[in-house]
Amino acid sequence: MxxxxxxxxxxxxxxxxxxxxxxxxxxxxxxxxxxxxxxxxxxxxxxxxxxxxxxxxxxxxxxxxxxxxxxxxxxxxxxxxxxxxxxxxxxxxxxxxxxxxxxxxxxxxxxxxxxxxxxxxxxxxxxxxxxxxxxxxxxxxxxxxxNPVYGLVETAMENYTHIDRPLAFPSARGPHAALDDLTPAVKDIPTNPRPDDDNNSQQRGPQSATANVSMELQFARTIISAGEGDKDAQVALGDMYKDGKVVPQNYQTAMDWYFKAVEQGDAAGQQRVGVLYDEGFGVPQNYSTAMNWYLKSAEQGNAAAQYNIGGLYHYAHGVPRDYAQAMKWYLKVAEGGHAGSQYNIGELYYFGRGVRQDYAQAMEWYLMAASQGHALSQFSLGVLYDQGQGVPQDDTQAMDWFLKAAQ
Incomplete structure (x- = not known):
């Protein structure tokens, strides 16, 4: 645009x-x-x-x-x-x-x-x-x-007067799992330890020169489109600064680019602002403010925001713990194929939270997410077979699922 x-x-x-x-x-x-x-x-x-x-x-x-x-x-x-x-x-x-x-x-x-x-x-x-x-x-x-000049970030807040926009950003906290559409949060630890759900945390070898050139070209294209007002590019550029990809990590710059998209009513931009407040990245952590942004985005049908809202209810972040509400929001996107929501529904059934404990139901939801390569769901299936929970105990099947998750 x-x-x-x-x-x-x-x-x-x-x-x-x-x-x-x-x-x-x-x-x-x-x-x-x-x-x-x-x-x-x-x-x-x-x-x-x-x-x-x-x-x-x-x-x-x-x-x-x-x-x-x-x-x-x-x-x-x-x-x-x-x-x-x-x-x-x-x-x-x-x-x-x-x-x-x-x-x-x-x-x-x-x-x-x-x-x-x-x-x-x-x-x-x-x-x-x-x-x-x-x-x-x-x-x-x-x-x-x-480069086109846009209004101050505060302009975007005129329609969101119940939400505070910080005038200055304190130093960021250390990174931890973000409740977005890419990183399902796992905070309930079963008897068998489960790894953090961060498939991106695995060490990678050095990138080739061709890959670096490709990333630089992608950044150049993104920054040109974002400067011309493309809201999708603005969100993508915000993601680059949030994650420190191609450019040095800078949460304030990420927030500024997200707000350029928010000024155009973009649901993805609203969800990303919510994540920054949810995690306290560049701003004081504020679950209530995060919820307000998620709700704005979810009203437009944004799947990531709906998943995030489920997470806030699941882990009592800024709201009373409510497994029924968590299940409701997870189901909105799980039925559409959202792997993180499918995994969390499996967790609710596995631990019997808000529903009757049902290992068979947990397995069904884990399988949906595991088929999409969701590592924690693959690991969870290994646990079910290893412990004989809802299925006959099977070391071979357990090892197969553990290997898939490890890979």
Missing amino acids: LQGNVQPQELIQAIRSVEKHIPPSSIPPPHPDEIFYVECHPDPDTQKDVVLWDDILQAFENAVHVRHRAKIVPFLKGKDLRILEPRRIAVMLDTVLDVIVGSKEGSSPTSVSERTAPGLLQEAENTDRVTVVSQDNITSTTSVRR
Whole structure:
């Protein structure tokens, strides 16, 4: 979804400035505030979509060349191998290109935002052009499109006046299992110890260079789409910052991106904000606030939020423990194939919480989740066979399920 004056058929190239002395290996992933957008044009000579070098110079007057990671992006050449005039480079969509800049003599700023005093960079409303007012009161206009500016996070809270939005974020607590759609919470420990439900905690070998490049490309595409107002991309970008994938973990930045999606009424964004409060990630832990966000999301049919609400009732987080309510919310999504809810329903039957203890029913629900690769359900099936609970005791079957879970 594009916003502002960007039309669906319009091509734009994302760029940012990088100091000449910084080696490619030391350059961090692009941040939304660093990104500018330059219009692309069809090239009559090469039939390619191109960006004009002069347009790049309007954004970064000290530009030296353009680079994509460690590779310099060349100017387009004609059949005689001479650089075409006016100078231009081929467009690389879904990629944030690095414009390498050198400092002007006697000064260090290199980008438009750095060359102007605070408050002097003004983006005209309903226009694609940025007016730069210099300290000598000389104005100039460029065709560079700045990353869209959204309202403050507090704006999203106008319709949620019963929920507090923190003005400042304290240091985050240590990580623990999040009640989201990916990490079922397990807090009832049976006689036989059960591992934490965190399939992502297993150690992984180092990623290949190809995988790293793919992740960087995914991040570039996500950050461009999020900046243009795509709410799904905004939630995905928030997830990257929450989990510390590709970028350093930053719960405040994650919250900010989730709220951009919430401003558009997005249910997934509401659920993610609830998770941050539920877990106390970047904010004081507040189950009541988490519940309010989950309910907003669940009203729109968000399965993860419905599962989260079941978890709050299951473990008496912010509400009185109510296994019947937990079962009600789990069933809303379990019947649709949500593995975490299926597992938790199995747990309720296994321990006889809110229902009559029934190992056969527990096995049915464990099997549904286990068939989707849910490791804890596979482990639980191993326990049933190992103990002969609801089924004849069978060491072979127990070992088979334990191995599936271990893998």
